[in-house]
Amino acid sequence: MLKLDFAKCGGLIPAIAQDWKTNEVLMLAYINEEAWNETLKTGHGVYFSRSRQKLWHKGESSGNVQIVHEILVDCDEDTVIFKVEQIGGAACHTGHASCFFRRLNADGSVTELGEKLFDPEKVYGHK
Helix, strand or coil, rough: CCCCHHHCHCEEEEEEEEEEECCCCEEEEEEEEHHHHHHHHHCCCEEEEECCCCCEEECCCCCCCCCEEEEEEECCCCCCEEEEEEEECCCCCCCCCCCCEEEEECCEEEEEEECCCCCCHHCCCCC
């Protein structure tokens, strides 16, 4: 059985959520061993919230859960990619489909890509 190396990075490893059909990168989060085991058990994206210092079941507030279809593990066993089906269309707490919705242009300006799919103030009570 595969054993991820949580010790190398102080108990947390990066987890990239990627759309299972389009390969669009939706978000980067972190998992600890408990989040990893919960993801394997439930088949949904479960992460560790560094700001709240607790497990975070993606979609627990918004309803925009992630169904994990495939998991890829890197060669050092300290980073994973969750190939997910993003329910509700938005992975980002800002209401965008992807957390990577800003492009840095050559002149230093920033272009926002895509439209918001929901109003975060209505969903979370903040922007």
